[in-house]
Amino acid sequence: xxxxxxxxxxxxxNGKKYTSDLIILPNKVVENWxxxxxxxxxxxxxxxxxxxxxxxxxxxxxGYSGYMEILPETRNYLEKKGVKVVSAKTGExxxxxxxxxxxxxxxxxxxxxx
Numbered sequence: 001x002x003x004x005x006x007x008x009x010x011x012x013x014n015g016k017k018y019t020s021d022l023i024i025l026p027n028k029v030v031e032n033w034x035x036x037x038x039x040x041x042x043x044x045x046x047x048x049x050x051x052x053x054x055x056x057x058x059x060x061x062x063g064y065s066g067y068m069e070i071l072p073e074t075r076n077y078l079e080k081k082g083v084k085v086v087s088a089k090t091g092e093x094x095x096x097x098x099x100x101x102x103x104x105x106x107x108x109x110x111x112x113x114x
Contacts, residue, residue, distance in 0.1 A: 001026065001101060006094045008064045009113050024097070024108040025052050039063075039114065041070045043077050046109060050081075054105045058083050059097045061090030061110035068111045 001024050005012040010019050013029055023030040025048065035045040041060065043050075049058055058078060062068040066089040078085050086096055090110055097108045 001029070003094045003098055003108075006091060006112075011094075011110065011112055019112070021109075021111050021113075023048050024110070025049070025055075026101075026105055026107070033109065035068075039068045039111075041068060041074050041109070043074045046074070046078075049083075049107045049109065052105075052107060055083055055107045056104045057100050057106045058085050059093050059100065059106065059108040059110075060085065060087040061093035061108065061112075062087055063090055063111040063114040065089065065114055067114040 001014060003011060003013050010017060013024060018031060021033040023033050030048045036042055049055060060070055070087055075085050088096060090112060093110060097106060100106045
């Protein structure tokens, strides 16, 4: 998977444009990703990531301006499962994803606005 372009509210992954938050797994994109509590990332919001075997790194795009927060219990849970968590504003997260996805099983959970 390669993210080709990102701007506020819009992202292009492998030639397809998306206009809502999404999760990128090594072999598929989960569209229309919703969180239980908008700008707080909870473990139950990452069901698809947890079901994917062998994810080594999760890149979290916290939004254009960085408003989405990863709750400490979410980060701790993932790290105990052996998943490294990298978070940044979505523009930077895109760069991290494109770099790290070439090196191992990487997933991304991206908030496209705020």
